[in-house]
Amino acid sequence: MKLALVGDIGGTNARFALWRDEQLESVRVLATADYPGPEQAIRAYLSELGLAPGAVGSVCLACAGPVDGDLFRFTNNHWRLSRSAFCRELQVRELLLINDFSAMALGMTRLRDDERLPVCPGTAEIERPCVVIGPGTGLGVGTLLALADGSWLALPGEGGHVDLPIGSPREAELWQQLYRQLGHVRAEDVLSGSGLLLLYRTVCALDGHEPRLSSPAEVTAAALAGDAVAVAVLEQFCCWLGRAAGNNVLSLGARGGVYIVGGVVPRFAELFLASGFTRCLRDKGRMSDYFEGIPVWLVTAEYPGLMGAGVALQQALGRS
Template identity: 60%
Template sequence: MNEDPVAAPPTGVTLVGDIGGTNARFALWRDERPQAVQVLACADYARPEQAVLDYLQRTGVPVSAVSAVCLACAGPVGAADFRFTNNHWTINRQAFCAELGLRHLLLVNDFTTMAWAASRLGPEHLVQVRPGIAQPDRARLIIGPGTGLGVGALLPLEAGRWAVLPCEGGHVDLPVTSERDFLLWQALRERHGHVSAERVLCGSGLQTLYELSCALDGTPPRATRAEDVGALALAGDAQADAVLEHFFHWLARVAGNAVLTLGALGGVYVTGGIVPRFLERFQRSGFAEAFAARGKTSGAYLAEVPVWVMTAEHPGLYGAGIALEQALARHA
């Protein structure tokens, strides 16, 4: 898929990427925004270098023109080789830079880039789904179910600057707050052992939740993929709709817990590949109520926390560009 193709400058091209478990999105970063966006399937390439080279060939940019790359990667980023959590790729920094002739390579957690995007996205890229009052001097939470469950935080600094706190909050224990939760949790534990939030709050988790719910209710399943569950729910299928509602409730509980942990009274930004796809249904769901429906103290703490859904088409690329700007400025 091509968007907004641009003529490449002769030197100093910066490239940004947002790599998840299923797709790799690439763009040229120019004029403070991603341009010439393309989405490539990770399964089509043995190595990420091959995907980058194919992207450059498709956009007509010579490899020699690229001076800096920032890749948003789904998984924890450290000093060692990066191994993606939900696909087969590995990035060795030295080998990657050598093959592409790079001077600068920045690897950041994919939800780090979502947090950077939240620092600049305007109201045209946000839909408010829970009213409240954002406290400007407090942290913001970014959370989003997609291939996995991503969680990150944006921390305010002096003079309007921000710092991003990467984390692996998708792997916290799944909260159990009702009898129905407990029955589903038991079935999940029998299937997987440890039951993390990500076991439910992702694409494959939605399908799993549907299968287990059908089994509990004695209802023959009609869907074999997460997208089919969503389609059935939107078409009025009562079982699928109840599962989608439960999915949104569990997301509310996990998000609320994360706000309590981080003190994220600056608000919550929901992103990822699932919620924006079902935005109208999400707005009608019990998410806003479930978010703060808890004990006297914690419920009051969460009562005024606003929640938005990020509707920018490629927020990960946008955030990767901002992260790259910040890194290059520090080395200037």
């Protein structure tokens, strides 16, 4: 494949890299707020590397949101993209747009052993689906399937927008507090960076604490320092993530394994590994035994979405 460019564009950051010989080169992270659109961000990226538009023949962008048609509106930032205008402006021959969690799922196929931590032991059944789920700016959910020809299929979806699952009286009380603020309560409303702060404020309101933390980073830092309220918030966050992941496993028959990804959970990995995540993952009544033997990993790789975008481009151009 000729020199190509891959991007992983979320709500806050856009990650770009060159893709050559099935490897990432020259990774850069740009703030989406600093550019009016993806064309301007990519021009700045290429300029930094001394490359002009037209230097890359193919581009794959992993984008947050459903991908369809010529015009794409990014879900969690102000950017818009017209496929035809993009290709003209940057002199690109092939443009592949894929859902960001399709890219994340494909990135799991290139993980090294030191880029994931075991959460639940087990043996992946290679012919069965894998669930890829992770809180970041939003909550992403993807499905990964191994195909008979050795390639991979990533199924896009909008699983972060399903209803927040309720599995205990305490969670029902928290849900009622959330419902009074939001109306419909999505999983993403809690299981995301901003959702962590919302959950903290909701716990404080329910339990009569004066909220003193004002950002997700402060909640995480307070929990790591032993603050009892913040620890309880992270514990509930992990339990809800377990319930959401478990629902996906049952819906998909995902005995191929579960990958926990995204930028939020690795920041408190030790607390996560000691949390009620596994208990809530498997808390499915008569179907609880279904989870025996399904492996779960916490992914610590730095750029799995970019790697997955490269894999998608390889497969799309028939060079895998």
